[in-house]
Amino acid sequence: MSLLKxxxxxxxxxxxxxxxxxxxxxxxxxxxxxxxxxxxxxGVPLGTYLGLKPQERTRFxxxxxxxxxxxxxxxxGLLFYLxxxxxxxxxxxxxxYTPTAMILAQFVLAVPIxxxxxxxxxxxxxKDVQETARTLGAGRxxxxxxxxxxxxxxxxxxxxxGLGRVIAEVGAVMIVGxxxxxxTRVMTTAIVLETGKGNFELAVGxxxxxxxxSFVINSLLYSFQGGGKEIA
Amino acid sequence: MRVFFKLxxxxxxxxxxxxxxxxxxxxxxxxxxxxxIILATTTSTYDSGLLDVLLPVFSQKYGTKVRVISQGTGQxxxxxxxxxADLLLVHDRASELQLVEEGHFTDRQDVMxxxxxxxxxxxxxxxxxxxxxxxxxxxxxxxxxxxxxxxGDDSGxxxxxxxxxxxxxxxxFKDWYLSVGQGMGDTLRMAGEKQAYTxxxxxxxxxxxxxxxxxxxxxxxxxxxxxxxxxxxxPANHSHVKYxxxxxxxxxLMSSEGQELIAFFQIGGxxxxxxxxxxxx
Numbered sequence: 001m002s003l004l005k006x007x008x009x010x011x012x013x014x015x016x017x018x019x020x021x022x023x024x025x026x027x028x029x030x031x032x033x034x035x036x037x038x039x040x041x042x043g044v045p046l047g048t049y050l051g052l053k054p055q056e057r058t059r060f061x062x063x064x065x066x067x068x069x070x071x072x073x074x075x076x077g078l079l080f081y082l083x084x085x086x087x088x089x090x091x092x093x094x095x096x097y098t099p100t101a102m103i104l105a106q107f108v109l110a111v112p113i114x115x116x117x118x119x120x121x122x123x124x125x126x127k128d129v130q131e132t133a134r135t136l137g138a139g140r141x142x143x144x145x146x147x148x149x150x151x152x153x154x155x156x157x158x159x160x161x162g163l164g165r166v167i168a169e170v171g172a173v174m175i176v177g178x179x180x181x182x183x184t185r186v187m188t189t190a191i192v193l194e195t196g197k198g199n200f201e202l203a204v205g206x207x208x209x210x211x212x213x214s215f216v217i218n219s220l221l222y223s224f225q226g227g228g229k230e231i232a
Numbered sequence: 233m234r235v236f237f238k239l240x241x242x243x244x245x246x247x248x249x250x251x252x253x254x255x256x257x258x259x260x261x262x263x264x265x266x267x268x269i270i271l272a273t274t275t276s277t278y279d280s281g282l283l284d285v286l287l288p289v290f291s292q293k294y295g296t297k298v299r300v301i302s303q304g305t306g307q308x309x310x311x312x313x314x315x316x317a318d319l320l321l322v323h324d325r326a327s328e329l330q331l332v333e334e335g336h337f338t339d340r341q342d343v344m345x346x347x348x349x350x351x352x353x354x355x356x357x358x359x360x361x362x363x364x365x366x367x368x369x370x371x372x373x374x375x376x377x378x379x380x381x382x383x384g385d386d387s388g389x390x391x392x393x394x395x396x397x398x399x400x401x402x403x404x405f406k407d408w409y410l411s412v413g414q415g416m417g418d419t420l421r422m423a424g425e426k427q428a429y430t431x432x433x434x435x436x437x438x439x440x441x442x443x444x445x446x447x448x449x450x451x452x453x454x455x456x457x458x459x460x461x462x463x464x465x466x467p468a469n470h471s472h473v474k475y476x477x478x479x480x481x482x483x484x485l486m487s488s489e490g491q492e493l494i495a496f497f498q499i500g501g502x503x504x505x506x507x508x509x510x511x512x513x
Contacts, residue, residue: 086315086470094472096316097270097301178301183268193302196417197279198443 003204010205021202025209028186031099032167035106036114040159043111047118047158048148051126062119068112073105074171080105081175097178102186105172110162117161121154122147157224164217168210266477268297272317274388275415277460278302280435280504282497289493290484296477304387304415312337315470319478321462323388323433328461339478340463342509343485344494347458348392350450351420351437352378352429360429360449367400369450374400377408379428383419384411388458393431396455420444433458435504442500459510 013021050058050065082088084096095101129150133143148155170188177184179193187206194203277283278300287298303311305322312320313336320337322328332340350360350369358378360369373380374397383390397403405411412422416436423430424444437448462485464478484490491507498504 086472091315092472097299178299180299180301183299196275196415196421198417198421198440200443 006200006204007208009201010208013201013205014209018205021205021209023182024185024187024190024206027099027184028167028188029213031102031173031186032106032163035103035166036110036159036163038103039107039110039114039162042107043114043158043162044118044148044155046111047115047155048122048126048144050115051119051122052130052144052147055123058119062116065112065116065119069116071109071112072171073109073169073173074175076105076109077172077175080108080172084176096176097180097184099177099184101176102173102184105176106166106169109169109172110166113162113165114158117158118151118155121151121158124154125151153224157221160217160221160224164214164221167213167217264476265295266474268299269318269474269477269481270299270301270316271319271321271481272301272303272308272311273321274305274308274323274460275302275417276323276387276389276433276436277321279415279417280439281499282435282494282505285497286485286490286493289489290481293484294477294480296480298481302415304383304385304390306386306388306391312465315465315473317465318474319462319464319481321460323458323460324391325459325461327391328463332463335466336469337463338466339482340461341482341486343460343462343482344491344505344507345457345459345510346434346505347451348389348431348456349434349437349448350429350431351423351446352449353427353445354447355427356447356449358429363450364453366396366450366453366455370396370400370402373429374402374404374408377406379408379410379426381419381423381426381428381430382409382411383416384413385415387416389416389431389433392456392458396431399455420446438502438504439499457510460505 050061055062080101081096083090084093084101085091086094086096095104126147129147130143133146138146168188170192173179173184173186174189174192177186177189179185179189185193187210191203191206191210194200194206273283279302283298283300287300291297301308301311301317305324305327308317308320308322309324309327309331311317313331321343325342328337328340331337350366352358352360358369358372358376360372363369363372372378382393397405410422410426410428412419414422416432417440419430420432420437420440421444422428424446427445429449430446434451437444437446462482464475464482465473467473467475485494494505494507495503
């Protein structure tokens with residue numbers, strides 16, 4: 001199996017919407033999409049709160065967030081494995097080897113990224129906006145909302161970065177998902193399996209889809225960094 | 233920009249709705265049919281493709297899906313002990329019997345067997361092709377310092393390999409011995425790339441043979457016998473396990489239909505597993 005032949009067959013798998021491949025791609029998008037959706041609900045308010053506080057008073061929280069940003073996915077996987085295994089504290093829920101467990105693990109990976117990047121974004125512009133809003137007589141919530149609106153490109157960038165990170169990780173979903181065909185098999189775990197089995201065309205096909213998704217995600221990120229000029 | 237945000241919201245909404253529609257639906261069936269059971273099995277049975285033949289027949293018959301977790305035997309036994317699977321299909325007979333004795337598992341059956349083989353580069357630098365006894369072959373590898381790739385993952389194959397080194401009286405592993413911690417397929421692939429020797433079950437080797445640059449250099453020693461067992465997690469230890477469905481699956485594999493499916497499973501005209509018990513107690 002040459003690489004070129006693999007790529008050619010991979011393209012035909014993608015173009016014919018091979019059912020096995022399609023199903024894996026959709027599950028990946030679902031798991032990582034939901035994880036990032038919930039992570040944004042938690043991370044954006046947290047990052048905004050920290051970003052509006054004086055930097056000296058959030059030093060420890062900031063360091064903690066930065067540390068958690070670098071948490072290796074396998075460690076998150078191990079943590080949730082121990083929590084959700086039948087012998088673990090949440091074993092009765094029967095969540096191990098389900099998509100729910102995968103979403104939770106990826107949620108934990110994405111929250112610090114989204115919160116930290118939001119915090120940085122808010123810090124860079126938020127102070128001026130906050131003062132202007134206060135001067136115009138806005139209450140605390142309205143002020144916060146105005147700050148978020150004005151920092152929307154930075155925040156969107158934070159969310160997209162989180163998505164890029166979790167959709168590409170393999171360690172956590174492998175451990176808590178178990179790579180069950182049709183149930184918890186996502187792109188990254190499928191690539192590991194199919195490479196081991198010698199099904200290179202499928203592995204390459206999934207790799208290509210992952211790269212395409214990564215390209216889309218990073219194109220968005222690129223435009224957000226330019227203040228959205230490329231999109232509108 | 234607004235258009236873009238609407239698109240983003242729409243995409244998220246689709247993902248969310250898709251996520252909901254995938255959730256298991258309780259159809260309130262009258263007879264108690266479990267929606268799924270979890271089978272922890274070895275990489276060797278999984279990578280060979282045998283389960284792709286067996287599982288659809290079972291699911292069609294009983295309406296229960298089988299979710300397969302592919303692990304090394306040691307890890308699968310641990311998963312079962314913790315109650316994270318409903319039943320196991322593994323190959324380390326002595327440990328299996330002991331764990332049944334200890335009450336972790338129940339309803340164990342000798343479901344099928346095949347054998348281990350030693351594979352290596354066609355040039356066969358250690359000269360194993362003329363050797364009959366696997367212990368002699370292992371001695372030749374060790375003394376010649378020829379590269380040997382070990383699973384190193386506490387799988388059934390890895391346990392077998394370690395027992396063979398012990399029988400050969402070799403306990404000094406130097407840099408010729410690579411413990412890689414991977415499944416059977418990956419280990420074979422690494423052995424091929426490194427032109428090294430390794431111990432493998434016949435089924436995985438045959439199913440991957442075409443994409444590997446490795447040959448069988450030793451086979452047929454009675455020490456290389458490989459019995460697979462199937463057993464359910466004891467419901468006395470874990471009340472949540474789907475014991476009845478697990479027993480249904482065991483009965484299905486042991487039925488003449490299941491045993492025939494195993495016997496007729498071939499790759500490239502060669503049978504990979506032999507049904508039933510192939511070992512004397």
